[in-house]
Amino acid sequence: MTGEDRPVYPTALGASSLESITLLGTDLARDVMGQVGFGELAFWLATQRRPSRGETRVFEAVLAALADHGFTPTAIVTRLTWLSAPDSVQGALAAGLLGGGSRFLGVTEDCGRFLHDVLTSVEGGLPTDDAGWDALALETVTAQRAARRFVPGLGHHVHKQGDPRTPRLFQIAAEEGLSGPHLSLFAAIGRAHPQVLGRTLPLNGAGVCGAALADLGLPLELLRGFALLARTAGLIGQLAEELRHPVADEVFLSVDLNNRSVAPDPYVPDPLPAPDPAP
Amino acid sequence: MTGEDRPVYPTALGASSLESITLLGTDLARDVMGQVGFGELAFWLATQRRPSRGETRVFEAVLAALADHGFTPTAIVTRLTWLSAPDSVQGALAAGLLGGGSRFLGVTEDCGRFLHDVLTSVEGGLPTDDAGWDALALETVTAQRAARRFVPGLGHHVHKQGDPRTPRLFQIAAEEGLSGPHLSLFAAIGRAHPQVLGRTLPLNGAGVCGAALADLGLPLELLRGFALLARTAGLIGQLAEELRHPVADEVFLSVDLNNRSVAPDPYVPDPLPAPDPAP
Amino acid sequence: MTGEDRPVYPTALGASSLESITLLGTDLARDVMGQVGFGELAFWLATQRRPSRGETRVFEAVLAALADHGFTPTAIVTRLTWLSAPDSVQGALAAGLLGGGSRFLGVTEDCGRFLHDVLTSVEGGLPTDDAGWDALALETVTAQRAARRFVPGLGHHVHKQGDPRTPRLFQIAAEEGLSGPHLSLFAAIGRAHPQVLGRTLPLNGAGVCGAALADLGLPLELLRGFALLARTAGLIGQLAEELRHPVADEVFLSVDLNNRSVAPDPYVPDPLPAPDPAP
Amino acid sequence: MTGEDRPVYPTALGASSLESITLLGTDLARDVMGQVGFGELAFWLATQRRPSRGETRVFEAVLAALADHGFTPTAIVTRLTWLSAPDSVQGALAAGLLGGGSRFLGVTEDCGRFLHDVLTSVEGGLPTDDAGWDALALETVTAQRAARRFVPGLGHHVHKQGDPRTPRLFQIAAEEGLSGPHLSLFAAIGRAHPQVLGRTLPLNGAGVCGAALADLGLPLELLRGFALLARTAGLIGQLAEELRHPVADEVFLSVDLNNRSVAPDPYVPDPLPAPDPAP
Structure with a gap:
């Protein structure tokens, strides 16, 4: 509140005056347009610091990994919503994003947060070699199993022998010198879990993306947001394909005509306990 | 799947043939239109059984209690979205509903589920008199406090000396003979909590609505949905008012012009522990 | 703005003080809860006047007619979104509503507006008998045909020999003495169009609902909103059914497994004209 | 449909098998991740062709221009929705995008489509010099004025003496050899309109973005989609700022506490004509 008791809303994001537009304290027209790639800008907007070239490369690799996974529920929803309300592209995209919850797009955030929680609770310092990471991973997976909880990022319903995105993202992060504790722990979980669970599961792509985003120092509360940003590009791709090679009407009819x-x-x-007249 | 391996989708909801339309196995035109009120129909759709007159009255009292609370975030969001995209009423309503999450509209569901969890875990039968309910409530509030968790439905930032909706809904449910275990426990929490918390908080309207909906036997997983149904009517009221007495542009400007x-x-x-080279 | 140059936001909707809550100038707890049905309240919120019993009956008949039409795109979208993000009922409902655009739920609004536009442009006064309405309808359909535009509310892809909701809503409105100029014109269009179009199309249910809502004096800009309110109840019914008899996963897989x-x-x-060097 | 009468859904987007994932016919892990920037990928997804380096630069300049404009209604909506439902980042982003309609984010699409419509209707070939473009622009603005329609992209409520994004985007497109007919016509409108309208208006940034996107050969039906993609990055920035420097609660209270x-x-x-008993 100011002296006049009016609220004032501070922001470092977009601001404009009669003659100029700034974004994050930078001249938008001169120093952002034509100079800053879109992935780089998204990172900058989320952290209010401009990423290095390597950080941008890892970040964009994550976005590429998450952009489109074919006929997911989110893709089907976007196409069906456009069929039903073709006047509103924003509605079709928003509807698709609303499927980005705990089950289909949430693994990225869940995995990043989970790894982070483990790392911050380590006592006596983080491991410095693979043996140390393996020990931490073993302890982590054992504790999850004891609590009957899944390890986020472990397992994939299609890529049962390995998700091709996972080694690739480890590689890119390593090339850029950006493989940090989250990725190290995630890799160690990949090595250590069979000993606890009795079978070998792949480290999935959504999970490794969460680990990489956490290592980039992005806000954990918004990891899901980056998956949604990637997916927005994918959903536009779905609409562009629907525009020329429509399938939504046939999807709709395949359900509606097969209703019974x-x-x-x-x-x-659920039943409640019966009243107990004699307490 | 059928013999031909095609999926078939069963439903008891709307179905139509060349000559008729049925809803819940009933002839829509003849036996629903003009015969069934909207609250009654919403209950019927959610439970696939037609409610009694008394159940409908309690249910509609809940919907009335939750329909509109003035300039809540959801109301502001709906008005601002319509300002920005006046071509899409569905977008404005959807945007408003998206604020119906844990903080503003979630108490109803949280409270209903909480009470239900307590009731189902009672051993030896439910209480049959006020003394029994008070004892259960005391135990419940004590356990929540020990776990440093709030009791859903307790407290209100405005109605500090009592939310007028609460006694009214107790009364309506009693009049209709529909005051069940959830409402009994909620009332007892109102009586018992000062002994544990050291101060008296009101039972709020959102909470008592959750208790009443649970006593009506509605699906706990969808209690939030009924709050959203009520709010949809309220948001249409907000748009209807915005149409003739607009405020959204001034709300927008009051923020935009006071940005700094x-x-x-x-x-x-967050910092992670330092690497520990000497394990 | 007040003297202190602070914006003030007037509203006649929900307001609360320490001790009371009012809605539309009425004591919510005492005079709305338990006294006002949900359809009645929705009408009141939208018009800021309490409807008569007959108005409520017609309004609720419209809501019943539009609440659920089985496996429409909106229903499928709500189920798929809940499958994908089960943590967010509000997201699933919002996604479904976003399909309420021009194609699937928009006919109600389009028809009400169309009829209203015709009526307001009549010169010399509205007809007073069927012959007069027929003449106006003939002129209207002829003009639409000449402009190669559809007549909203005419035709149905399933109920080719008549939509059972249509005569029923005419009947209910007549019973309540609420059959006004919009319904009269719509009925006349049903009689007159074969003469112009050369074939007989049914007056559909969505269209007659728009005519009835317009005759009730509801804001034309929000007619789509009432269809969305009705549909919210239907979508909750869809979620309630999905909860116990799920089909969304099978819908998803039926698309995903049949992708090619x-x-x-x-x-x-689209190609543009070639440059023309010699102007 | 196949011989067995089952629908099959063709797509060139994401596809996966046990061992590989392809996107647009390309190996995702090997040839997209780490190789393709996010703007480039979004273009590729929308057109199914990989853009050149220059096309990507122009496209990313457009995205930068549209990513964030400070406390717009969409930004306020996203923050308020997160305040109200902090458990659902997807809901907050979706709510913000729903404001991307005709008024705030639609100018980009409107302008691109408008220019395209003019260009496709030119008879005798497109102009080849400034004089030719000026003549076409003069004719275009004159026709709009005669029809009492705005020229999309002309005018700005803040940057009355020129939007700094406009010359910059013309420059970037020229540098990349991608200044095509849409940009040429838009520039000419900037030169020619004062002669018709009697005053000089700036060519705004949203408009020039639409012209540039159209010159890039992107689908006109989805130009709004690219504005929404850009804005998704901006809205994540808004949430990231809200996370650490919250303003939403104060925005809400500034409205709620100033309600009257x-x-x-x-x-x-609206009144209808009176009945005319004597036709």
């Missing part, structure tokens, strides 16, 4: 009308099944809530 | 451009503040992630 | 990877088809924009 | 409760104002629809 059944009798109502009245809902009965 | 500040220098970027580079994000620094 | 094809080569990219580079987009080529 | 007024009496209901019953809605009265």
